[in-house]
Amino acid sequence: MDSLRSITPDLLAALTEESFVGRHRGGLTLKRVKTSKLCGGSQDESTIDRILRPLRALIDPVTVLDMSEGMTREKLRMLKRIMLLVVSSFGPRERACHCGLLDRRRQFAQRSRVRKLQYIAELERNAEGLELSAQLQFLDQQNLILSLENKALKQRLDCLFSMRHWAKRLRVFKLCIIVNNSSSSSSHLLLTDAVYYAHLTMKRFTTEGDNKSPTIKALPPKGNPNWQFPSAMALLTYSSTIPFSSSSSSSSSSTSLSSRRFPATPFRAHVSEPLDPWRFRSRLPRPHAPVRAKATLTVDSPATGDASPRNGPPRVLLEVKDLKAVVKESGQEILRGVNLTIHEGEVHAIMGKNGSGKSTFSKVLVGHQDYDVTGGSVLFKDQNLLEMEPEERSHVGLFMSFQTPVEIPGVSNFDFLLMAFNARRKNHGLPPVEPLEIEILQQGSKSLAQPMRIFQSGQLLIVKSSFSSSSSSPLHPLFLLSFPILSSLSLLTGMSVYRVSDAGHFYSLVTPKVASLNMNPKFLDRNVNEGFSGGEKKRNEILQLAVLEADLAILDEIDSGLDVDALQDVAKAVNGLLTPNNSALIITHYQRLLEYIIPSYVHIMEDGMIVKTGDVSLAEQLEREGYRGISMS
Numbered sequence: 147m148d149s150l151r152s153i154t155p156d157l158l159a160a161l162t163e164e165s166f167v168g169r170h171r172g173g174l175t176l177k178r179v180k181t182s183k184l185c186g187g188s189q190d191e192s193t194i195d196r197i198l199r200p201l202r203a204l205i206d207p208v209t210v211l212d213m214s215e216g217m218t219r220e221k222l223r224m225l226k227r228i229m230l231l232v233v234s235s236f237g238p239r240e241r242a243c244h245c246g247l248l249d250r251r252r253q254f255a256q257r258s259r260v261r262k263l264q265y266i267a268e269l270e271r272n273a274e275g276l277e278l279s280a281q282l283q284f285l286d287q288q289n290l291i292l293s294l295e296n297k298a299l300k301q302r303l304d305c306l307f308s309m310r311h312w313a314k315r316l317r318v319f320k321l322c323i324i325v326n327n328s329s330s331s332s333s334h335l336l337l338t339d340a341v342y343y344a345h346l347t348m349k350r351f352t353t354e355g356d357n358k359s360p361t362i363k364a365l366p367p368k369g370n371p372n373w374q375f376p377s378a379m380a381l382l383t384y385s386s387t388i389p390f391s392s393s394s395s396s397s398s399s400s401t402s403l404s405s406r407r408f409p410a411t412p413f414r415a416h417v418s419e420p421l422d423p424w425r426f427r428s429r430l431p432r433p434h435a436p437v438r439a440k441a442t443l444t445v446d447s448p449a450t451g452d453a454s455p456r457n458g459p460p461r462v463l464l465e466v467k468d469l470k471a472v473v474k475e476s477g478q479e480i481l482r483g484v485n486l487t488i489h490e491g492e493v494h495a496i497m498g499k500n501g502s503g504k505s506t507f508s509k510v511l512v513g514h515q516d517y518d519v520t521g522g523s524v525l526f527k528d529q530n531l532l533e534m535e536p537e538e539r540s541h542v543g544l545f546m547s548f549q550t551p552v553e554i555p556g557v558s559n560f561d562f563l564l565m566a567f568n569a570r571r572k573n574h575g576l577p578p579v580e581p582l583e584i585e586i587l588q589q590g591s592k593s594l595a596q597p598m599r600i601f602q603s604g605q606l607l608i609v610k611s612s613f614s615s616s617s618s619s620p621l622h623p624l625f626l627l628s629f630p631i632l633s634s635l636s637l638l639t640g641m642s643v644y645r646v647s648d649a650g651h652f653y654s655l656v657t658p659k660v661a662s663l664n665m666n667p668k669f670l671d672r673n674v675n676e677g678f679s680g681g682e683k684k685r686n687e688i689l690q691l692a693v694l695e696a697d698l699a700i701l702d703e704i705d706s707g708l709d710v711d712a713l714q715d716v717a718k719a720v721n722g723l724l725t726p727n728n729s730a731l732i733i734t735h736y737q738r739l740l741e742y743i744i745p746s747y748v749h750i751m752e753d754g755m756i757v758k759t760g761d762v763s764l765a766e767q768l769e770r771e772g773y774r775g776i777s778m779s
């Protein structure tokens with residue numbers, strides 16, 4: 147508000163001149179003005195800065211990074227400070243739920259807020275003609291990064307307008323907009339969006355009307371009767387274009403940003419917030435100081451299941467009685483009275499023709515949003531499962547591997563597993579586990595461009611540290627060499643040398659599981675299921691199960707798309723996870739999987755009900771004779 151008070155009458159007068167270009171955006175009129183008009187013809191940077199500083203403060207919540215000329219050291223520096231990739235905002239709900247990702251709500255957002263976030267992602271997807279490439283990444287509860295690459299104005303407005311609705315709830319105060327379009331007019335549009343967003347979040351405006359055609363009304367700041375909405379807005383628009391206009395006029399700025407491009411503008415000023423990425427990515431070395439994690443935890447599993455049998459008869463893990471469910475949207479009844487009881491230590495297989503309701507049954511058990519339960523009961527470890535939210539179901543020990551595992555862009559497998567693992571530990575009152583312990587042995591002259599993953603634990607290794615604009619490629623260790631050689635190399639190349647220890651850390655828990663599944667450790671560093679082959683996705687599902695050690699694993703067609711070797715690997719891994727205290731519910735079409743994972747019971751589902759139950763010989767019969775050969779009575 148103070149900054150608004152500093153707008154001088156001269157500036158306001160300049161802004162009301164007819165020469166301004168008006169632009170209408172959903173009821174909001176923006177105008178452009180010339181630098182010379184605002185600053186009395188002065189081209190002197192310090193004068194411009196003095197005049198515009200108060201205005202720049204108004205758009206503090208917004209960072210704009212122009213990526214049209216690629217990544218530079220300066221941009222990277224800014225990104226590194228704000229880009230705490232904690233959770234993908236619109237990671238598919240089901241996957242997130244089952245791995246307890248959403249349990250981070252206390253840290254990041256209330257459940258309702260997360261839902262809101264998902265709603266927005268959907269809204270973006272559904273906006274007319276919008277091929278979703280607006281990436282909204284939820285960094286933490288106060289930071290967002292929104293990449294609106296080459297979006298048309300309307301699409302950007304849709305996004306921004308929808309953001310307005312929940313930004314307040316999320317208490318987001320900071321937004322980073324990445325501009326990938328090099329044209330100055332687009333940059334201008336993006337910047338006006340940024341201003342628009344900043345004002346909305348700062349509650350300078352109210353809106354009326356529906357989402358499609360909102361009308362923005364100005365709320366004059368207290369104590370400033372002279373303030374006029376269009377004028378001030380135009381001024382802000384102007385001031386926000388400074389970094390871009392200076393760069394576009396500069397012919398020499400072909401590959402990197404000069405310091406002029408990020409002068410003492412709000413864009414730089416506000417990223418100096420005391421954000422600490424290392425707090426979140428504690429496996430990363432701080433660039434300038436050796437780090438050694440203090441805590442060395444014993445990685446004990448949060449899961450209740452262990453290999454030793456409990457005293458007494460096996461307890462009932464899951465009890466489903468007369469379960470009925472319909473498709474939420476259409477009301478079509480799919481489950482028409484399922485009954486099933488699973489004890490600890492048992493493996494149940496459900497087989498059945500296509501469309502008989504097997505997947506629906508498993509999805510209803512984990513609380514999939516597409517279905518409504520219309521009758522019956524489900525007790526899991528004596529608790530009413532139907533009353534629990536999906537993520538709670540995960541916490542009490544239910545895990546589901548989906549038929550089509552979902553991809554979670556922007557979240558590495560390792561991070562995902564760690565988050566899910568720690569979410570479960572938290573739920574069990576256990577402290578979080580650190581990923582790795584990293585010590586910098588020799589700091590290279592270059593700083594790390596991006597987060598890295600280190601696979602060779604307990605070894606000396608060298609890490610590439612050049613800048614790279616292909617953001618998704620992780621940095622891999624290049625060599626495994628002795629320290630003197632590494633040291634010389636480091637001096638020569640500017641690379642850094644680290645010693646990594648994983649003892650007692652999450653890494654030491656996850657790597658044997660990766661090995662047992664014959665997975666390449668590099669999969670840990672890739673985004674969850676992104677670009678994975680069908681078989682790799684299935685293995686990855688089992689890796690998640692192995693890390694989370696659920697009490698009841700529901701495996702929906704884990705054999706589909708697996709080659710013979712992969713099938714054996716997966717089956718071996720599942721068998722290795724089975725203890726007298728946990729159980730598995732396997733949905734499959736083929737008996738071959740059940741040759742490797744021997745079920746205690748085989749059920750046949752038909753038309754939304756379990757119509758026959760037998761032992762493994764039932765699956766064999768099915769293989770020989772098909773469903774026609776089996777009497778369902």
Ligand SMILES: Nc1ncnc2c1ncn2[C@@H]1O[C@H](COP(=O)(O)OP(=O)(O)OP(=O)(O)O)[C@@H](O)[C@H]1O
Nearest residue numbers: 473478480498499500501502503504505506507516
């Ligand atoms: N969300 C939904 N919307 C509409 N129909 C649905 C939905 N979910 C399930 N169905 C319908 O319910 C029936 C059972 O589907 P489900 O996927 O549970 O069968 P399935 O036994 O797992 O089949 P398959 O062996 O082919 O995987 C099908 O007719 C399916 O089209």
